[in-house]
Amino acid sequence: MRYKPAHASKSGSVPFALRGPKSAKTILSAAVAGVIGLVPTVLLSSPAMADTHGYITVTAGAASVTEGGTVTFTIANADTNSHSVALTWTGGTAANPADFTFTPTSPVTVAAGSSATVTVTTIADNTYEGAETITMRGEVDATNYGVASVTLNDGDAVPTYTLSATPDPVLESSATPTATITATLNRPVAGAATVITLNTVDGTAKAGTDYTALTNGTLTVAAGQTTGTATVSITKDTVYDTADIESFTVNGTSAGTVQAASTAAGSTTVNIRDAQSAPVVSITGGGNVNEGSTVNFSLGLDHGSERATSVDWDAAATAGQSNQATAGSDFTYPTARTVTIPALQTTGSIAVSTLKDSLSEPDEYFDVTLRNPVNATISGTNNKATATITQGADAPKVTITPTSVTEGDSGKQSATFTATLSTASTQTVQVKWSTQTAGSGLTYALPGKDYVDATGTLTFAPGVTTQTFQVDILGDKIDEGSGASPVATDGETFNLKLDVDSAYAQTVNLSDPGANRTVKITDDDATPTLVFADKVAKEGNEAAAWLMPVSLSNPSDHPISVTVAVDSSVTTGDLAAAGAIGQNGMTDLPGGHDYTLLNFNSITIPAEGMSAYPVVLVNGDTVNEPDETLPLKVTPDAGAAGASFLAAATAKTAKAVIQNDDAVPDLEVNSVTGKEGDTVTVTGTLTGWRQGDASAIVTFMGGSSKGSVAASDNDFVNPGATVVEIPWGASTGSTIKVADLKLNTDTTAEPAETIIAKGTGVNNTSTVTEGIVTIAANGTTQPPAGAPTLKSAASFRLGAGDLRLTGTAANGASISLWGKPVGAPADADWEKLGTTTASASGAYEFMPEFTTTGWWFKTNDGTNDSNTIKVNLKEDPDITARSSSKGAVTVNVAGDPKIRGLAVRVLRAPAGTDNWVTVGTGIINKDGTYTRTWTGQKSGSKWVFRAYVYGDADTGVLTNWKDSGTVTVR
Incomplete structure (x- = not known):
């Protein structure tokens, strides 16, 4: 490289x-x-x-x-x-x-x-x-x-691996049972992970039932590591397994450089310990059966099992019972008495046939008891069940007569019932009876309404076949038999329920015809008729609801609907008007809106009720009018809604008579003043309304009013009796001309003179309140030049006491004060009340005392009279309120001045409000006071009282009022 x-x-x-x-x-x-x-x-x-x-x-x-x-x-x-x-x-x-x-x-x-x-x-x-x-x-x-x-x-050989499973065993009872499969290498592998393929193989444990299978699952040992794991989910169930510990195998294979240590080392076994113990078997059932019937018992396991379960049973005497059933005589008793419950099932049964005989005998008892369980245990509490063989059809039946009774109209009617046994018995027969409702609805009687709930026990000695008992039937007048099918009935039913204590259960047969005997209470009440009566009442000033009851002659057990309407066939007489159009078709006629129909049309008299109440809203007013009639008609609704439950489905009529309670209008002649030579127009003010024509006759004649000088016949031109027409529908407050009155002129100096206008209504269509026409004084009301003057510090004196009068006159003049009480006759003499001397400036004063009336005053300097003045006396009352006992308030009013006979009115308002309500009236007594006590007041309530003491205008005494302080009711 x-x-x-x-x-x-x-x-x-x-x-x-x-x-x-x-x-x-x-x-x-x-x-x-x-x-x-x-x-x-x-x-x-x-x-x-x-x-x-x-x-x-x-x-x-x-x-x-x-x-x-x-x-x-x-x-x-x-x-x-x-x-x-x-x-x-x-x-x-x-x-x-x-x-x-x-x-x-x-x-x-x-x-x-x-x-x-x-x-x-x-x-x-x-x-x-x-x-x-x-x-x-x-x-x-x-x-x-x-x-x-x-x-x-490399100096190291190719690695090998082994498989193991933990925990051993896996507990099915754990929260999440899981088996962990671990692969272990004898040396690590550098640079690459080792992958082992896992597959499960069923043993006594089955995939899908006991665990979740692995198919080509993978277990990985990371590079440089010597161990890796995978998991297998174990099923948590409630089934008792075929063995306490079941197992399955997990096999591993690996491709590539890593090989299993040996053929056996490529697999491991997973053991599972069952969570369930053997199931518990219990027995239920049995109970009462008639002779000749089969009594059934049920066996049940408290949980499932993969193993078949079996248990034996025996029949034995029932503890505490004297009447024991006998195997072979009263029930069959097989030789083989084993019940097997197959694997994965949880129930089984035992059927025992009872044997019928012709004996009338008491109930007989036997117990079925479990024993010898296989792959199960027996319940400690439900290891046996009891069967009772009843006498059944051999026992006598009971008949109750009569099956119907008459209701009556009121009170309690005792109905006697007879209970009869179908056959005599050699045993004492005892039967309980009680009343019981037969159902709900119109055809069923109710306790407390149709009959009185009652219970009792009938005891038939051996050989006795009849007994009697009583039930109180409640009478009424409710028709319970009217109407057409299917609603119609001729009465109501209730049940007589029969029952028997366990000690006598075998002596009587109540299963045929059943525990309940039906009794009918036959209705004896007439079918009702409609009743619709007139109503006559005062109109009143405010709207008021009038009830016009639609009634029945006697109640019905069905609701009855009727239609109420104005009887349009009545067209004569003074008819009340609905709406704003009144009599004679006139719009806005006073008092023309007389009534409003509220819940009219279809109304219903409720079942067992006597009445329904259509409402006429009578619109009260203050209009004088004739008595008015509202004709009404009640028609039963058709069919089952109403007519079917009435003896006669004919309409009924009645009338509501609205009586006038308003006075005829009053024409008050308005007072007027004119000078000699004037022609004054005399008018009147109308108070009240009238629905129709009205007129009055007014006459004029001289007369004194409150001490005035009466005019003579020569002082005016008397028009004689004047007819005043009050227009149709004239409203209260209207001004109506009475007459033009000519006042004559003369040369005589004279004081003011008065003419009184009086009158009466024509044909009682009105009343007249008199008025005063005053002819102004002619030259005498003003004092001559140099005459003394007089004035008052106030127009009235508040309460009894002195009032300062002052005036002017010549320097050093001797002045006398003259007076007469207000209300004294016009020709009464003036009284001299005192004398004083005018000062250097001409001023003078007097302090007259006021006690029970107002006064007319004038002064004289020996030659001339002063002007005349009137000073009234005004009430200054005192009022106190106190609560000295629970729920009571006493108010005391003291007049000032203390004038016996003055009227008193007491008002009351909640503290802090102006909601005044009159609570009492009376007069001032001889001591000058008025006292009133109210009881039944709410404790803790707070009130303020106000007292009016009414004066007397004819004597110059003026009205006044005063409030009390706040009083809290005790």
């Missing part, structure tokens, strides 16, 4: 790409070995093949050497000069120092024309490697060098 000079550095070292550890060389060796067959080979250079360049020659002392031997390389220098020759080991597959060492070390000095020897010592190991090469290069420079190679033969 030649290297170009450029491949070496001046230092003589080998380039990095040519270096490498022993592993790289062994991989190369192995790769070559894999290509050509069993033993790796290389082309080796002989001493004659030494590669020489320039004056340096390298030759090997031998063509090959075996591991552990030595070989020499000779370096010759043909130059005339001595040279230092660098030694490098390159190009071969053997590695220094893994495979060999050499002396002397590099570099080696070779004299001119001379040579030097390098000794290579090879290293023996236990790794199979095949043949390798040792190549040495001696170099002075890139031009003068030499190369020689020696073959290093």
